[in-house]
Amino acid sequence: METIKEKIRKTITIILLIITLLIGGIGYIAWYNLFREVPIYYESPEEHFKYGSIGTEQNEGLPYWIWLVLPRLFPEKLPAPGGYTSLGFTWEEGKETPIGISKKTIGFPRQGITCAVCHSVTIREKPQDKPMIFLGGPSSKFDSQSYLRFLAACANDPRFTADYILDAIKYVYNLSWLDKLLYRYVIIPQTKKGILRQVAGFAWMDSRPDWGPGRISPFNPGKFRYLEQPLDDTVDNSDMMSIWNQKIKVESGFAYHWDGLETSLTETIQTGAIGDGATPKSIDIEGLKRVEDFIMELPPPKYPFAINPELAAIGSKIFDNNCATCHAFGREKTGTVIPIEEIATDRHRLDMWTQAAADSYNQYAEDYEWDFDYLRKTNGYVAVSLDGLWARAPYLHNGSIPTLKDLLEKPENRPQVFYRGYDVYDREKVGFVSEGVEAQKIGFQYDTSLIANGNQGHIYGTDLAAEDKEALIEYLKTL
Ligand code: HEC
């Protein structure tokens, strides 16, 4: 016979068991719908580069369905019609996301940015053409700052509510009742908070000149946040760089970034992902290794229009005499830092980086298998290689010179104001069309008199005779 005591004990045990199961069940459901990671894998290295994850979804990505409907809900907050393409994203037909946006399920589908959003360039011969897309080239259109401001404006709008957003999602995706509950009470409110938190961390950028399309502030965001350096008034607005053809650069021991603040390609890639919002826990080291393998072998694109071979041959000699020591592969200065006193271009980007920031970055991932050791402080800008140069306009580290023809002019004769972000090609000057009605309408006004936008320095070749300049430019098209 069971005693009453035993009966009570049994009942309590059963109740506890049920409670445990219930909590476990709820916990499992919560985990499954909010945190479960589903890896994505693209067989093709190219697709992986364009759409694969680098680990940015968890920390700074948005829920995919919310992200997708924002331009439909708040079109007036975009610079022009066309949804995300008005911010310079390139959306290939039939794809779920633009180039450089990944979609990954972590509990629910989320989006994140990838390397290709900044490191792919589009070029059109004529305004009515479809763009040619060159992976690994520096985007001249993607306007990261306006994207951030768009998200902020949406999150700050009183209409950013579950009712308004769920009503739009229903036209693109059928959420289950449980999803709807989660979106209403957890995901949408958290997204709003997340965007506002992220944007608050960027408040410092509003007191400095706008980045405009094709440029970002690459290091100040990290410097002030995870490298925990004091807020200062430096401006590091930088043009995006091409990242193709890495093998020869690695073999020749190139320094990386405009000022050569890194000397390891692997670390440049990993710090790139951290800068884009991956965390030491979420960073996808294997996925990044695939990106590295891809850009090691990725060739620079050939100039797609006609070249005059005789003229280019003459230009090749002029290049040898005036430029090769700093810009031809295998030469003594190519890929090394040229002191600022000598190159004399705008020094703000250089002065933004400090020894303390480099030390902090070198300590940043001490506890992980991968780690950073090669960040440093330099005193100038790297004599970059000129591979695929024709597709890399505007020129110099701050993108202050629209075309090659302008670069070979004396600083006082270079354009003081021009328009960036219009991707129609200027074959005459070699670069993008940077003036005229269309460029003004679509482009961003770049004013070289603003802080860190200076177009001085790098006066090599500016004394050449007009016909020599023409020949040199013809040769530069072949690189
Ligand atoms: C938001 C735009 C953006 C994203 C995303 C981005 N980069 Fe960059 N990247 C830049 C800019 C801008 C620079 C130049 C920064 C500087 O030195 O001022 C750069 C520099 C580089 C360089 C140095 C090139 C050289 O010749 O010195 C490499 C390599 C690179 N990025 C690779 C990557 C990889 C790989 C990813 C993805 C993990 C990535 N980047 C993501 C904007 C971006």
Ligand code: HEC
């Ligand atoms: C003493 C070394 C040196 C010489 C000589 C030199 N350059 Fe440069 N070049 C540099 C450095 C350093 C930079 C980067 C400067 C910056 O961005 O502020 C650069 C940048 C450039 C760029 C911009 C690349 C880009 O991606 O935006 C072009 C184009 C260029 N040089 C062409 C030439 C040509 C053409 C000649 C010869 C007429 C020449 N350079 C001579 C050191 C040199």
